[in-house]
Amino acid sequence: MHDTLLLFGATGDLAQRYLFPSLLHLLRDRLLPERFRIVAVGRTDYDDTGFRDWLRGRIDDGDARNREALEDVLGRIRYHPLDLRDADAIAAALARYADRPSVSYLSTPPDLFAPACRGLKAAGLLEDPSRLVLEKPIGHDLASAREINATLKASLDESRIFRIDHYLGKAPVQNLLALRFGNTLLEAVWQHRWIESVDIVVAETAGVDGREGYYAGYGALRDMVQNHMLQLLALIAMEPPASLDADSVRDEKRKVLRALRPMTAADAGRDSVRGRYGDGVVDGEAVKGFRHEREVETFVALRAWIDNWRWAGVPFRLMTGKRMPARATEVVVSFRPVSHWLFERPSRDRAAPNRLRMRLQPQETIELGLMGSLAAPEWGATELQPMSLDLTMSPTPKRRIAYERLMIDALKGDQTLFVRDDEVEAAWRWIDSVSDAWAEAGTPIEDYPAGSWGPASAAPFLPNVISGNGKRR
Numbered sequence: 405m406h407d408t409l410l411l412f413g414a415t416g417d418l419a420q421r422y423l424f425p426s427l428l429h430l431l432r433d434r435l436l437p438e439r440f441r442i443v444a445v446g447r448t449d450y451d452d453t454g455f456r457d458w459l460r461g462r463i464d465d466g467d468a469r470n471r472e473a474l475e476d477v478l479g480r481i482r483y484h485p486l487d488l489r490d491a492d493a494i495a496a497a498l499a500r501y502a503d504r505p506s507v508s509y510l511s512t513p514p515d516l517f518a519p520a521c522r523g524l525k526a527a528g529l530l531e532d533p534s535r536l537v538l539e540k541p542i543g544h545d546l547a548s549a550r551e552i553n554a555t556l557k558a559s560l561d562e563s564r565i566f567r568i569d570h571y572l573g574k575a576p577v578q579n580l581l582a583l584r585f586g587n588t589l590l591e592a593v594w595q596h597r598w599i600e601s602v603d604i605v606v607a608e609t610a611g612v613d614g615r616e617g618y619y620a621g622y623g624a625l626r627d628m629v630q631n632h633m634l635q636l637l638a639l640i641a642m643e644p645p646a647s648l649d650a651d652s653v654r655d656e657k658r659k660v661l662r663a664l665r666p667m668t669a670a671d672a673g674r675d676s677v678r679g680r681y682g683d684g685v686v687d688g689e690a691v692k693g694f695r696h697e698r699e700v701e702t703f704v705a706l707r708a709w710i711d712n713w714r715w716a717g718v719p720f721r722l723m724t725g726k727r728m729p730a731r732a733t734e735v736v737v738s739f740r741p742v743s744h745w746l747f748e749r750p751s752r753d754r755a756a757p758n759r760l761r762m763r764l765q766p767q768e769t770i771e772l773g774l775m776g777s778l779a780a781p782e783w784g785a786t787e788l789q790p791m792s793l794d795l796t797m798s799p800t801p802k803r804r805i806a807y808e809r810l811m812i813d814a815l816k817g818d819q820t821l822f823v824r825d826d827e828v829e830a831a832w833r834w835i836d837s838v839s840d841a842w843a844e845a846g847t848p849i850e851d852y853p854a855g856s857w858g859p860a861s862a863a864p865f866l867p868n869v870i871s872g873n874g875k876r877r
């Protein structure tokens with residue numbers, strides 16, 4: 405395992421909220437090497453002590469069990485104020501850390517990737533076996549993603565580039581693979597013949613809050629669908645890989661992403677809805693709507709089609725939105741009705757189809773909806789009712805921050821949970837088709853009140869998530 409981490413963007417929001425707390429937990433649990441050191445790089449002009457004091461105030465969670473680890477993390481940090489556009493300054497300040505193989509983690513806007521790479525290369529920090537970790541977004545469309553990937557490859561080989569999608573670091577997301585490929589029961593019916601539709605929902609109560617500048621250039625389509633939601637879709641829809649090694653899994657995900665049918669302007673009206681939250685109430689609190697001079701959506705509902713043998717004709721409905729009434733990340737797989745209905749009660753049209761509902765956040769639960777007569781009186785045994793097989797773990801397991809897992813994997817050199825260049829590009833190709841279709845069709849951005857499930861026109865995209873009375877199923 406490499407034992408030098410260079411963290412660029414060390415004073416940024418992500419570093420404070422997730423990256424340093426993850427390092428703290430890993431050190432507390434003795435999962436990092438003895439000689440582990442952290443080189444923090446940011447724009448603010450601190451010396452080592454100044455940075456440590458600033459960081460202490462941000463990551464001290466008041467938990468006495470973490471006190472020792474907190475001082476341990478801080479003690480391992482050297483801080484360098486640097487402008488990442490200045491390759492010479494990077495090389496002069498950081499070349500001393502090229503004495504050991506390292507991982508450089510760019511938690512910075514994508515326009516800094518290229519200059520930072522030049523500086524790191526000049527410092528000798530990208531020599532084999534050192535590695536580079538990048539945060540999303542990798543560009544804002546296919547052309548810019550290709551440009552970034554080409555720049556990266558001029559400095560180091562793909563086998564040492566780790567593109568983060570933090571959803572892949574979440575244990576419940578990995579459980580999707582475990583469920584699919586660890587159970588004959590599911591894999592046997594995992595295809596168009598038995599499955600009618602798939603819903604993938606990522607609803608957030610949070611708003612854009614303080615990230616207006618970034619968000620206005622991206623919107624929900626580029627911020628959430630291009631990466632997290634298409635990664636979920638790929639894990640659900642991919643063919644079984646021959647093994648769990650990085651390239652076997654990523655080859656299969658890429659095939660799915662490439663099989664996504666591009667959206668056309670003619671499809672846009674039927675297969676998509678865009679929304680933007682206005683003033684409203686979330687969690688009992690009044691919140692302001694999102695306003696920006698750039699017209700951008702905070703909600704999107706899409707119907708995606710995977711044109712391959714397994715999924716022909718099965719709609720994948722994707723919905724994500726900010727300022728929704730509840731935080732919910734879930735996947736709902738709805739099966740086709742049985743071919744012949746034997747029962748008088750209920751009538752065929754009132755029978756609920758089998759449905760597998762996998763809730764990933766905030767709680768992890770798995771429910772399988774079946775029909776049965778368990779609850780009927782003995783003499784009415786042929787009266788069927790919907791029943792739910794509930795596979796909730798109690799208590800819900802306490803999960804690590806996704807970044808803890810990803811940090812460990814990057815330090816060890818395991819790329820399985822990182823996104824490869826061709827996957828990123830395939831995802832952008834589809835996203836570009838949606839955004840071009842919207843532009844050509846003039847798809848409007850419809851307002852919805854904060855605290856609602858998006859514009860009314862999105863209701864047909866959510867039949868398995870929200871019931872007719874507006875309540876969550």
Ligand code: BG6
Nearest residue numbers: 540570608610627628632733765
């Ligand atoms: C980020 C997006 O990648 O994911 C944010 O930029 C979003 O807009 C976040 O809020 C959601 O992540 P999680 O882990 O809270 O579901």
